[in-house]
Amino acid sequence: METQGRQAYPMTLTQFILEEQHHHPTAQGDLSILLHAIEIASKYVSAQVRAAGIFDLYGVEGTTNVQGEVVKKLDVIANEAFITALKRSKKVCVMVSEENEHPIVVEASLGKYVAVFDPLDGSSNIDANVSIGTIFGIYHRKSAKGTTDYTEDLLQPGNKLVAAGYTLYGTATMLVLSSGNGVNGFTLDTTAGEFVLTHPNIRVPPKGNIYSVNEGNSAFWYEPVTRYVDSVKNPPKGNPYSLRYVGSMVADVHRTLVYGGIFMYPADKRSKQGKLRLLYEANPMAFLMEQAGGKGTTGTGRILDLEPKGIHDRCPVFLGSTDLINELEGFFAAASEDKAAL
Numbered sequence: 001m002e003t004q005g006r007q008a009y010p011m012t013l014t015q016f017i018l019e020e021q022h023h024h025p026t027a028q029g030d031l032s033i034l035l036h037a038i039e040i041a042s043k044y045v046s047a048q049v050r051a052a053g054i055f056d057l058y059g060v061e062g063t064t065n066v067q068g069e070v071v072k073k074l075d076v077i078a079n080e081a082f083i084t085a086l087k088r089s090k091k092v093c094v095m096v097s098e099e100n101e102h103p104i105v106v107e108a109s110l111g112k113y114v115a116v117f118d119p120l121d122g123s124s125n126i127d128a129n130v131s132i133g134t135i136f137g138i139y140h141r142k143s144a145k146g147t148t149d150y151t152e153d154l155l156q157p158g159n160k161l162v163a164a165g166y167t168l169y170g171t172a173t174m175l176v177l178s179s180g181n182g183v184n185g186f187t188l189d190t191t192a193g194e195f196v197l198t199h200p201n202i203r204v205p206p207k208g209n210i211y212s213v214n215e216g217n218s219a220f221w222y223e224p225v226t227r228y229v230d231s232v233k234n235p236p237k238g239n240p241y242s243l244r245y246v247g248s249m250v251a252d253v254h255r256t257l258v259y260g261g262i263f264m265y266p267a268d269k270r271s272k273q274g275k276l277r278l279l280y281e282a283n284p285m286a287f288l289m290e291q292a293g294g295k296g297t298t299g300t301g302r303i304l305d306l307e308p309k310g311i312h313d314r315c316p317v318f319l320g321s322t323d324l325i326n327e328l329e330g331f332f333a334a335a336s337e338d339k340a341a342l
């Protein structure tokens with residue numbers, strides 16, 4: 001839209017959420033309010049991440065800064081920000097955070113949603129000023145209001161997600177969101193303090209030539225992963241894939257969404273369940289990947305169909321371009337056929 005030769009200010013995230021709400025005439029605006037809470041917490045965390053070096057927010061929880069004040073680690077600050085914002089929304093009855101061993105119950109809440117999140121993912125990169133992020137997922141509450149047992153709310157498979165997304169604290173801060181109707185990306189305009197729509201309808205390219213994995217673990221990989229990685233490094237024809245690995249899931253998945261490719265955190269002989277957490281890392285990212293036209297698999301099945309047994313369960317994770325994930329699954333299928341033939 002043009003106004004007298006000048007481009008109009010892009011649609012803000014708040015406007016976008018309201019617009020989506022209007023497409024659901026029965027919606028009461030609860031999800032919009034909840035997503036707005038995530039937006040607020042993301043802006044706050046972004047500001048804290050940007051200021052961390054200046055105000056001594058790196059380092060170990062409980063240490064004192066130069067003024068003799070107790071320093072809160074950035075991941076503690078982020079956790080508190082998301083818990084507080086979601087509680088204040090009054091739309092959530094229970095939450096799971098990577099930082100909390102137990103579910104966070106919102107006392108006397110009538111909230112009809114459940115939130116799962118990793119408030120600041122990429123812990124090994126926080127103190128080095130490398131991109132980090134928040135990952136979140138939203139479910140409908142299943143339990144009756146007034147219950148004290150939230151098990152059925154918390155252990156829902158990813159195919160029941162209502163919305164999911166991440167905030168990337170990178171060179172720019174971006175919030176990437178899906179509420180089941182495609183994926184849209186918003187960049188934080190720090191001059192106006194608003195997330196604005198910069199990446200409408202993100203589609204992951206069906207092909208790609210980047211693989212992303214911690215290859216330092218290759219000595220412990222199972223055969224299908226070893227063989228697949230070997231195949232992309234030594235293709236019979238064409239160029240080998242490039243390796244890109246930040247070690248922050250949000251950054252690696254964001255690049256995969258935009259450029260195509262494959263992100264992997266496999267199970268291996270040391271970590272038999274894998275490293276990444278099903279509820280608040282694997283599922284939200286698999287949901288986004290599928291909503292963008294890509295795939296998310298454990299190698300032998302769809303991530304979103306896994307039935308969680310515990311709130312901090314882990315699972316193997318492969319996300320990315322459809323053609324690449326299909327090829328990878330071919331290596332897993334071949335390995336199980338070899339085993340069956342023995």
Ligand code: AHM
Binds near residue numbers: 121122214
């Ligand atoms: P965290 O939750 O402790 O930050 O761990 C999750 C992170 C992901 O962001 C990333 O994909 C992975 O761990 C990197 O792990 P590694 O350092 O083993 O390669």
Ligand code: MG
Binds near residue numbers: 098118121122281
């Ligand atoms: Mg994490």
